[in-house]
Amino acid sequence: MQKANIVFMGTPEIAVPTLEKLNELHNIQLVVTTPDKPKGRGLKLQYSPIKEAALKLGLPVLQPVSMKEPEFCEQIRLLSPDIIVVFAFRILPPSIFSAAKIATFNIHTSLLPKYRGAAPINWAIINGDKTTGITTFILQEAVDTGDILLQEELAIPANATAGDLYNLFQTLAPSLAIKTCDLLLKGNYELKQQDHSLASLAPKIFRRDAKINWCQSSEIVANFINGYSPEPCAFTMWNNATIKIYRALSSDIHNAESKQAGDFFIEKNKFFVKCSDGFIEILELQAEGKKRMLVKDFLAGYRGDKQGTFIE
Structure with a gap:
């Protein structure tokens, strides 16, 4: 298998198995995650799950406050990764997602264009959907609108909670990420444009x-x-x-x-x-x-x- 130089960007627990699997099969040049946050009565700084996983794997970590920091953008440009993989992270500016030699792709836990936004898992359950899925797509400026690389459908178990579905996606995402990297490296893929007339939103819930x-x-x-x-x-x-x-x-x-x-x-x-x-x-x-x-x-x-x- 051809190995890619990859920059991985993510924060929560759901993205950890994907980082671990990519690290097994490819060369992770850098992991980018959110800054440490104070938590608890003592306001002790807490690492994101992705930072904890990256440190265990011996991978370098960057935690920019802003994705537009000139120093951060320059670091990504100098790395010149083949692929940038984004999973449950922030909105990236063009200066970052255009730095990949092949492509920057995002992993999204819905069958786009359905449920664009921060909480697709929650809204699939709230709306009583029977099926959902996972999508990899090419990143562009407008959120969750890029051309689709791969999709896999998933039946939602009866009476499942958002937490149950989150755990299912956590186990399914690594294989789709690997398949997507393979496609990009081989170059034998067709992009599918999203039908924007079918789009729905999944805003964060509070x-x-x-x-x-x-x-x-x-x-x-x-x-x-x-x-x-x-x-x-x-x-x-x-x-x-x-x-x-x-x-x-x-x-x-x-x-x-x-x-x-x-x-x-x-x-x-x-x-x-x-x-x-x-x-x-x-x-x-x-x-x-x-x-x-x-x-x-x-x-x-x-x-x-x-x-x-x-x-x-």
């Missing part, structure tokens, strides 16, 4: 938008909960306390005593909540001041009301 609206259908509520899991995590209020809900499913159970959206009841070690057209079953939650746990474990020590109403 805690401020994570409160559950129980007046929607059980399917919509379950998808919302699963799509916001594990972060920023959907939540509801009860007795002036926050209840985080990490996993749920739409249920066909009936309960005549539950009259309004948000009414909940506990029955046979299961936790149900009324929505506009039926119920969801909560499978995993975190009560305020407690740790995250499966409902069966939560109920084992629960001595509170068996019925009540969550506040919207």
Whole structure:
């Protein structure tokens, strides 16, 4: 196999296996990631997952504050990599993505042009999609609009959370990255232009938008909960306390005593909540001041009301 000189750019855990696999088969000249960030009570500087992985592999790391820093741009230009691989990173200026001799490509966790943006995994779950996929494409200035190199479709498992899908992509991405590098090195590939008329957006999701609206259908509520899991995590209020809900499913159970959206009841070690057209079953939650746990474990020590109403 022909080896490429590669500059790898990424930050979160999802990109780590891809860096590791590329390092096995190619020459990683440099790893670029975000600056260390203070975290915890002591505000101790914490490395990104990609920096930790790079240091374990003995790879050089750069952490520019801005992608437009002249010194950083010059360092990339002097390296003159064959390929720049980008996975879950920042927006790059032309001075960076044009520095690759062959191409700069991005790994995106959707079937572009669907779900352009920062949170394609979350929105696939929130919208109740049955399939999704992963795309490699040539980077250009407009975000997530470049010509497609390769795509692989993925069936979304029933009741999957965004966290579940994240883990699946983490295992699938390395092989697609390797295939894409091989294509670029051989030069025998055809680029596919994105159909911009089919584009949809997947903006970042925030805690401020994570409160559950129980007046929607059980399917919509379950998808919302699963799509916001594990972060920023959907939540509801009860007795002036926050209840985080990490996993749920739409249920066909009936309960005549539950009259309004948000009414909940506990029955046979299961936790149900009324929505506009039926119920969801909560499978995993975190009560305020407690740790995250499966409902069966939560109920084992629960001595509170068996019925009540969550506040919207």
